[in-house]
Amino acid sequence: MTQPLIIENITAHYGTTKVLENLSLSVAEGELVSLLGASGCGKTTTLRLVAGFLQPTSGTITLGPKNLTRLAAHQRDIGLVFQNYALFPHLTVRENVAFGLKQRKFGGTERLKRASAMLDRVGLAHLADRLPGELSGGQKQRVALARALVIEPPLLMFDEPLSNLDAKLRVDMRVEIRQLQRANGTTALYVTHDQEEAFSISDRVAIMHQGRIMQLDTPEVLYQKPANAFVANFVGFENLLALSVTARDGALVTAQTGDGALMTLSQDQLGAIPDRFLLATRADGLQVTTDPAAPGLTATLGLRTYLGRAYQYQAKAGALALVANGPLSQPLDQGAVVTLTPNPEQCAILAPE
Amino acid sequence: MKRLAGWMLATPATLMIALLLVLPVAATIGMTFGAPGAGTWGVAQPYADFFTSGFRRRVLWRTFEVAGWVTVISLAGGLVTAYVVSRCPPRVKSILIVLAVFPLLTGVVVRSFAWLVLLGRQGMVNNVLQWSGVTDAPVAMLYTQGAVIVAMVYIFVPLMVLVLVGVLENIPEDLLQASSSLGAGPVASFLQVTLPLAVPGLIVGAVLVFTASFTSYATPHLLGGTRQMMMGTLLHQQAMVAFDWPGAAVVAAIMLVVIVATVLLMTRLARRMNPMTT
Numbered sequence: 001m002t003q004p005l006i007i008e009n010i011t012a013h014y015g016t017t018k019v020l021e022n023l024s025l026s027v028a029e030g031e032l033v034s035l036l037g038a039s040g041c042g043k044t045t046t047l048r049l050v051a052g053f054l055q056p057t058s059g060t061i062t063l064g065p066k067n068l069t070r071l072a073a074h075q076r077d078i079g080l081v082f083q084n085y086a087l088f089p090h091l092t093v094r095e096n097v098a099f100g101l102k103q104r105k106f107g108g109t110e111r112l113k114r115a116s117a118m119l120d121r122v123g124l125a126h127l128a129d130r131l132p133g134e135l136s137g138g139q140k141q142r143v144a145l146a147r148a149l150v151i152e153p154p155l156l157m158f159d160e161p162l163s164n165l166d167a168k169l170r171v172d173m174r175v176e177i178r179q180l181q182r183a184n185g186t187t188a189l190y191v192t193h194d195q196e197e198a199f200s201i202s203d204r205v206a207i208m209h210q211g212r213i214m215q216l217d218t219p220e221v222l223y224q225k226p227a228n229a230f231v232a233n234f235v236g237f238e239n240l241l242a243l244s245v246t247a248r249d250g251a252l253v254t255a256q257t258g259d260g261a262l263m264t265l266s267q268d269q270l271g272a273i274p275d276r277f278l279l280a281t282r283a284d285g286l287q288v289t290t291d292p293a294a295p296g297l298t299a300t301l302g303l304r305t306y307l308g309r310a311y312q313y314q315a316k317a318g319a320l321a322l323v324a325n326g327p328l329s330q331p332l333d334q335g336a337v338v339t340l341t342p343n344p345e346q347c348a349i350l351a352p353e
Numbered sequence: 354m355k356r357l358a359g360w361m362l363a364t365p366a367t368l369m370i371a372l373l374l375v376l377p378v379a380a381t382i383g384m385t386f387g388a389p390g391a392g393t394w395g396v397a398q399p400y401a402d403f404f405t406s407g408f409r410r411r412v413l414w415r416t417f418e419v420a421g422w423v424t425v426i427s428l429a430g431g432l433v434t435a436y437v438v439s440r441c442p443p444r445v446k447s448i449l450i451v452l453a454v455f456p457l458l459t460g461v462v463v464r465s466f467a468w469l470v471l472l473g474r475q476g477m478v479n480n481v482l483q484w485s486g487v488t489d490a491p492v493a494m495l496y497t498q499g500a501v502i503v504a505m506v507y508i509f510v511p512l513m514v515l516v517l518v519g520v521l522e523n524i525p526e527d528l529l530q531a532s533s534s535l536g537a538g539p540v541a542s543f544l545q546v547t548l549p550l551a552v553p554g555l556i557v558g559a560v561l562v563f564t565a566s567f568t569s570y571a572t573p574h575l576l577g578g579t580r581q582m583m584m585g586t587l588l589h590q591q592a593m594v595a596f597d598w599p600g601a602a603v604v605a606a607i608m609l610v611v612i613v614a615t616v617l618l619m620t621r622l623a624r625r626m627n628p629m630t631t
Contacts (some may be wrong), residue, residue, distance in 0.1 A: 086527035100535035
């Protein structure tokens with residue numbers, strides 16, 4: 001039933017503007033992959049290409065044995081959940097859910113049975129005879145989900161399905177979506193601009209920028225080991241230090257910033273370090289110490305803000321602006337001279353730009 | 354004080370409507386009732402006279418028939434045109450709308466005269482038919498029901514297109530995409546999504562066209578003549594040729610009743626069929 005989705009070398013244009021370039025992506029059977037990025041990154045375009053609302057300039061899209069590339073949208077057999085729900089306002093909840101079954105020529109009683117069973121699963125059996133206009137946002141999205149699932153599609157796609165819901169409901173709904181997708185074992189492609197949402201429900205996430213996939217990995221890898229500066233920045237590595245190696249001593253490497261400040265890093269902890277590299281750290285990954293002898297960068301503290309679990313400092317090390325978190329036990333004042341020591345567990349080594 | 358000022362501001366318009374609309378209509382309707390005991394039907398005798406005359410009954414029926422056909426043909430033609438127009442890119446769309454509205458810029462009389470030229474015995478249509486050998490002798494097209502219907506459709510299709518383009522454009526693109534993602538082809542999507550959602554607009558358009566064609570005067574007068582008399586032309590004949598003012602008033606009253614009934618019926622239908630208003 002469920003099928004793998006393979007997108008190969010897709011290029012797409014809106015008029016003369018190139019919006020996707022040579023994009024390749026595969027989603028394994030039963031896997032949920034999210035496309036994550038800011039608006040205009042090409043994530044929705046990718047979804048529209050797979051749905052058949054847009055034709056690629058080149059490349060192929062296959063779903064299991066079926067080549068979708070030149071197939072009309074209504075022949076693709078994909079369950080689609082829209083951002084604005086897109087429920088038919090003139091049909092009742094049950095008729096909305098049964099719409100896809102009707103197109104598949106299911107008989108009236110069979111349609112009714114399946115639609116009712118699906119409404120039961122999303123907990124809306126009691127609203128079956130209402131019109132969409134009488135439902136709340138969360139209920140509408142459940143109907144949209146039921147309508148997409150009831151046709152038992154080999155692929156489910158979600159276009160920012162939760163962005164019109166309030167925060168609490170968003171969390172509940174994403175758990176529900178994940179449970180239903182897991183239970184059916186349906187391959188799924190999920191488009192969102194919300195990092196937490198993408199990371200929490202996906203098997204893998206593709207971070208997109210300017211029509212390209214910058215990195216496609218599990219949420220854990222993306223969060224801890226971003227592959228490039230863009231992804232590092234996107235997942236919250238506030239500090240990017242350009243360094244070059246000046247000395248190697250076994251696993252220990254001494255590296256120098258543009259200003260000439262030195263720091264020592266261990267390849268045992270960070271993996272192989274090339275001669276020129278970027279050191280990416282989160283604010284939490286820079287330890288603030290007042291001990292001038294500690295290894296690291298000497299910096300002057302600027303503005304202090306209170307985060308609840310820590311103090312955050314805007315710091316200056318020479319010309320470099322950095323963000324570091326310090327312990328609550330020891331608030332430091334503006335102008336204090338400190339040492340910032342990178343914590344290897346919260347650092348990533350990236351290739352220079 | 355404020356309320357008083359409000360009333361005073363509304364007074365001129367209210368007076369004008371009372372003087373120029375309510376009073377004349379009331380007077381006309383009052384005129385339609387005969388003296389009590391004037392005939393077997395008492396005060397309603399003039400109406401009985403209308404309905405017992407086979408000629409007048411035929412005129413009323415013909416008016417229904419013509420208005421009905423004009424409405425149905427305009428709906429069909431308008432819907433197809435509006436559907437095509439609403440799916441065009443914005444630039445092309447505005448050009449097409451201007452073109453569709455173009456005929457509305459000339460008066461009804463002028464447009465009807467144009468048909469007179471086209472459909473006459475020596476008219477262009479007959480010339481082409483004879484020249485191409487389709488017929489030997491000129492075909493009588495003028496002063497037929499067909500001529501009246503064709504000319505009225507020509508007048509009302511642009512109106513219908515205007516109404517329906519607005520309605521079709523308001524149907525969100527999402528719904529059509531949802532429909533096709535669920536497996537509905539273009540025809541199924543049109544029948545199951547676009548058409549039901551356009552029904553309120555179709556009803557508004559139908560009311561406009563039906564009332565306008567039911568009451569039309571110039572077109573049936575010029576293209577139907579006395580042979581294809583309709584309620585509008587009958588009214589004119591009664592009032593201005595026969596000087597039978599009560600008789601003309603009866604015709605006017607019947608037209609008024611038909612129009613009001615149509616509007617009420619259609620708006621009720623529209624309310625019931627439009628899911629968004631419930």
